[in-house]
Amino acid sequence: MKKIDLRSDTVTRPTAAMRAVMAAAEVGDDVFGDDPTVNALQEKMADLVGMEAALFMPSGTQSNLCALMAHCARGDEYIVGQNAHTYKYEGGGAAVLGSIQPQPIENIEDGTIPIAKIKAAVKPDDSHFAITKLIALENTIGGMVIPERYMAEVSRFAKEASLGMHLDGARLYNAVVKSRRSAKEICAYFDSVSVCLSKGLGAPVGSVLCGSNTLIRRAKRHRKMLGGGMRQAGILAAAGIYALDHHVERLAQDHENATKLATALANIGALSLQMPQTNIMFVDVPVGDIAALQAHLNARGIVAIVGARTRIVTHLDVTVQDLDRVIDAFASFYRVRGSA
Numbered sequence: 116m117k118k119i120d121l122r123s124d125t126v127t128r129p130t131a132a133m134r135a136v137m138a139a140a141e142v143g144d145d146v147f148g149d150d151p152t153v154n155a156l157q158e159k160m161a162d163l164v165g166m167e168a169a170l171f172m173p174s175g176t177q178s179n180l181c182a183l184m185a186h187c188a189r190g191d192e193y194i195v196g197q198n199a200h201t202y203k204y205e206g207g208g209a210a211v212l213g214s215i216q217p218q219p220i221e222n223i224e225d226g227t228i229p230i231a232k233i234k235a236a237v238k239p240d241d242s243h244f245a246i247t248k249l250i251a252l253e254n255t256i257g258g259m260v261i262p263e264r265y266m267a268e269v270s271r272f273a274k275e276a277s278l279g280m281h282l283d284g285a286r287l288y289n290a291v292v293k294s295r296r297s298a299k300e301i302c303a304y305f306d307s308v309s310v311c312l313s314k315g316l317g318a319p320v321g322s323v324l325c326g327s328n329t330l331i332r333r334a335k336r337h338r339k340m341l342g343g344g345m346r347q348a349g350i351l352a353a354a355g356i357y358a359l360d361h362h363v364e365r366l367a368q369d370h371e372n373a374t375k376l377a378t379a380l381a382n383i384g385a386l387s388l389q390m391p392q393t394n395i396m397f398v399d400v401p402v403g404d405i406a407a408l409q410a411h412l413n414a415r416g417i418v419a420i421v422g423a424r425t426r427i428v429t430h431l432d433v434t435v436q437d438l439d440r441v442i443d444a445f446a447s448f449y450r451v452r453g454s455a
């Protein structure tokens with residue numbers, strides 16, 4: 116029985132066609148700048164987002180950290196959402212390794228952080244305070260697309276206040292496909308962007324950080340210091356190029372699948388959820404059902420982390436047929452439950 120893994124879009128395996136381009140990739144030592152495939156990926160990505168330069172990174176976490184360290188020095192501060200990956204899910208790396216103070220602000224329901232609160236959090240030039248340098252946003256966040264109006268307004272304020280703007284665009288292309296805006300249009304509001312190739316785009320490893328030549332030069336020093344200088348990384352970069360060429364438009368299918376699944380789950384009276392905008396949904400499961408539902412799904416080859424707020428993610432390796440199996444599994448659990 117095929118396992119259906121709904122935990123994350125990081126679980127995708129490279130397709131046969133992707134493996135073929137990886138096997139055939141021309142490579143060199145990228146620490147010397149010699150890997151033609153890495154160079155091609157970096158040029159392609161910089162071009163796609165409309166920035167001067169790009170740097171291939173082993174992970175999104177390292178990519179965001181290098182960006183934060185390139186924008187901020189020791190004792191500087193970045194303003195960030197309380198639920199943002201760079202603040203909440205990266206081991207506190209900015210503080211631990213960058214000596215950068217985060218100034219978290221509570222995200223509201225649409226994933227944004229209120230502009231009035233951003234403005235109020237910027238510190239005056241006074242030796243009591245850390246030096247505010249950067250605003251970091253995330254798009255998509257929790258599967259939600261950040262409104263363009265909002266990004267424009269934050270960007271306008273950042274310019275007035277001489278602050279940098281970083282985008283954690285781990286799922287930038289989910290936002291691109293959903294909002295029908297180009298990567299360039301979305302990234303125009305930012306000085307740097309980190310894009311994950313290893314999420315819905317389906318590459319096995321890697322992220323790309325983009326920004327100005329100056330910012331990327333700084334980030335490259337940090338990447339080396341953090342142990343992220345890779346050698347014949349063209350094998351991985353080839354997967355990234357393939358993903359950008361072949362796996363962007365198909366994200367619409369993941370979004371459609373998520374909507375279909377969410378609609379079916381919402382019809383089960385016991386579960387409540389918001390309709391997903393992209394490929395991620397959060398399902399409220401009654402606490403008394405958690406253990407039994409977890410076992411029920413596992414027994415049917417469905418891998419999910421069931422909790423009071425269960426995150427379900429659709430991706431390249433979840434087919435339309437798989438969805439029917441998932442829907443049947445939830446439905447049969449609640450049929451039995453309902454008649455008990």
Ligand SMILES: *Cc1c(COP(=O)(O)O)cnc(C)c1O
Binds near residue numbers: 175201283
């Ligand atoms: C996954 C993710 C990252 C980090 O990527 P890794 O490659 O797992 O380190 C950063 N930001 C967001 C929003 C993510 O979803």
